[in-house]
Amino acid sequence: MAEKIKSLSTQVNDLATRLKYLETQVSNGRHSHDDSMSADGFGHFCALPEVPQRTFGPDVSAHRARLIQWIDKKWVNGTRLRYYFFESGSFAGGNDQTDLVRRAFEIWEDVGIGISFEEVTNIGEAEIRIGFLRGDGSWSYVGRDVIDVPGQFERTMNFGWDLTRDPRGVDTPVHEIGHSLGFPHEHQNPFAGIVWDEEAVYDYFGGPPNNWTRESTFHNVLRKLPAGSVEGSQWDPNSVMHYGFPAGLILSPEEYRGGLRPELGLSAHDIAEVRRFYPPLDDSRNPRLVPMRLETLTLEPAQQMNFTIESPVTDDYTIQTFGRSDTVMVLFEDVDGQLRYVGGSDDSGTSTNATLHVRLRQGRRYVLRLRLYLNYASGETAVMMW
Template sequence: MPIERDRLLRLLANVWVNGTELHYFLIDGAEPQRKAVRDAFAEWKALPLGLNFTETTTRAASEVRISFDAADGSWSYVGRDVLGIPTTEATMNFGWDLTDDYGHTTALHEIGHTLGLPHEHQNPFSGIVWDVEKVYAYFTGSPNFWTRAQTESNVLQKFSTTEVDGSAWDPDSVMEYWFPAGLILEPAQYSSGLMPAGGLSAPDREWAKKFYPGSTPGPEVLVPFVSRPLSLGPGAQADFVLEPEASRQYTIATFGASDVVLVLFEDDGGTLRYLGGDDDSGTGLNARLRVRLLAGRRYVVRLRLYWAGGSGDTSVMYW
């Protein structure tokens, strides 16, 4: 498993803007396995979430590509990281049967990663104290055969409180691993093993809906050359509609010192097609897109504040 694939917390830099439509492509797999993936997407959506999941039969139109390679384990890239993966490659894999309860939880878990959720045991608020050498011995052995670096990345590493936003540790989270006896020293109650209940826990449901609220106010119209001031809280979002009167190159940018991601979509008959995005990645340099827009078309711009320690005072304009 490649290092850094897996990170109910939310990694601030990897969260989608609310209202995004994710297109997933099933590369192969028997029909019962494919149906299990569809059912898991539907369960996340039904919370409800402010994300849409649409299966596509065209690999090039997909942001999420799912394979069923039994020799490659189960894994997923995290959140918006999938946008950097070539369309020739999978962004998620399932390495075992998904038709039983454990398989269903696996499908929910890996889709959770695609939503931007990291492993729950890496929660900086968990208070887990590991028997580190036993953890290395367990995960470098069968059936995982991870390297020590992979074990560090997927299990032992705790995220900084500035990287994540979410609940106190939830040992029953769908994003939590199962751990055998002897790996956890503290809390003492888990020294005999940690066995999550399976499926989405109540905190999973609560926090996922907070991250991606199912209903949000409609977007406002953004007029060329008119700056729109914004004051956003951590994780908060603002949506705008652009309806250019001339076909030409435009610049869309934020001003100030807030850590935001800016994403542009074209409204294609009610379906929002991703055109591009920019993330200042905590540099305070603002987000900026240079793109050709066509007269008579409708576009949607979405901005989301990430870093909880950053200022939410900013403005957006296009010209």
Template sequence: MPGRYCSLVQASAPVFAPGLTAERLGALAGGSRMWVNGSVLHYYFFAGDRDASVIPVPGTAERRRVSWGGAKEQQDVVRECLAQWQGLGIGVTFTEVDDRTEAELRIGFQLGDGSWSAVGRDALRAGLHERTMNFGWDLTGPGERGTALHEIGHALGMLHEHQSPFAGIHWDDEAVYDELAGPPNFWNRDRTFHNILRKLDPDEVNGSVWDPHSIMEYAFPSGLILEPEQFRAGLNPPGTLSALDKEFVLRWYPPAGPSRPPALVPFRSAPLGLGPGEQADFTVEPPETRTYTVGTFGDSDTVVVVFEERDGEPRYLAGQDDAGTSGNATVRVRLVKGRRYFVRVRLYSSWGPGETAVMCW
């Protein structure tokens, strides 16, 4: 029986300004979907029958309304898997909320809609009443814990491992299309190409080598892979977090330090001194209530995110990614006297003689 596979939504590839160097393009492709470290990702579970959508009945021409709600035993599997990722010591934390408008991750359990997730910061593009993740089958079945770990990996910014150009997989394309066209997936050729046969850009993938043991790797039956020869009889990853999965996520989200970040004082620039992929954090305690601008200066590509401290934890307030443009990342946001805010700046790449700095004014 063929496996049930994660089906990522086909999203437009990021478009960057023409004329960028290969170094800048590589840094942007590799980090554009990753959260800034220190983020608290709030998650919400749809429950009951109030939230639903109409989906096709697989293998038929019929359509039906199916709820997004999930039972507690389904939710508990996801909670346990979120805790497993966080238990690695990563600098991103997960917190459950009961208000969907407070959540960056909104999780549904619509049966028949497949299992999928927005990749990293792509979740911020979804409407506040839309799902950013769905589980389309029973997570309490044997081996299905790996499904939840896999989708959370996507939410952290990871992509499918078998689509890595470093894998060296030579597919029997038509056999793959035939396999996925039937039950239980019922995928058309476009969906199969997007989720299996399409090769990712080398700068997008989870690492510089293929990891057949990754939680982001599908299992495949025999007859689909022609090369490497040892996988002609099938590819069967264990469905757990591999050593390279852990290495990748800890590289992007290293454990946060215990000390409070230094203060970012209005009208006083703070040099960053960052290398590619590194991050600087600051605290802002505004002297007056008004609209402030927070932005970077210098020849660099950065993402700037502002959080407000509420109930002892940072809540996402606003952010901008300059996405390889000629300008710098700049955020205009209303800050209130007596409250504490955090500014996090991640550097993609820099060039030119000057140093990159950040200022609040």
């Protein structure tokens, strides 16, 4: 059984949500309709938006492509993700809905990670834009797709039913925020070994309350993720990123023929994975990147190096990596103690190197974050500014 790490306050709040749900059911009568639940108690499921699958040229080996797929939707560690709630119209949600989502962000932060979250009231500042359009399902774009795919004023996440009536409580928004952090559905892990009764799956998800097409059911349930998009061979049926399934859908493993219900909360594996990509950071320990000095990077795949930059003069600079490697680097400026995005470059899957052309101002502090996908040929990776 996966170990659960939850604060006492979180457990109390989860219990309160479930008690509220039960009280509502009793007051409305045993046969009242709850739009978050189906007759078997499983209810609505997350349906991810479909985005084009990334493809690679013939010069990219299978090993190189696998490592890129594993990392490319993740943020550079140290990113401050800003989220916005639509305040009017059909996308708006009540305070009871937004408060539950706020608590879900806190649950991820309380794990102790290098990613932080900030609620903003200007939609133009937000990477994560959250709506509550009823009947549109609950979903989120995955990781960096939130900036690469949707328009700046469109939703990147939606909750399509009353979260306060969902017996999964805060786990539903925790699940969607997990997608925004770059994590896929765990039941689609290619190492899960799940054998489905496929027609039963299509029938179940094609009926109420989900009413999915066969294409949507395949995309969100039956489709196996590329092996490169997950690390290792461990499957976690208790992950918060895993659906629960009623009896009759899973043929094997045999122990789940009677249904699979993940335990509530973040599992030990969830916590280990988010800390792997987003460990706590201390920028006061960053080495300095200075003009005309080559800095060699000794990194394993998915590891990150952070540099502090303080330009001696206001001038235009080029910052570039060197070596036959795939990297992503992002530059931030310290503005009143908050790091603000300046620019980024990702050379993964290409024969070029990550390059930034920026104007740096004297007296300002900048932080460069550089994550390695892999070195795909012999030699070292380095970075320099000039």
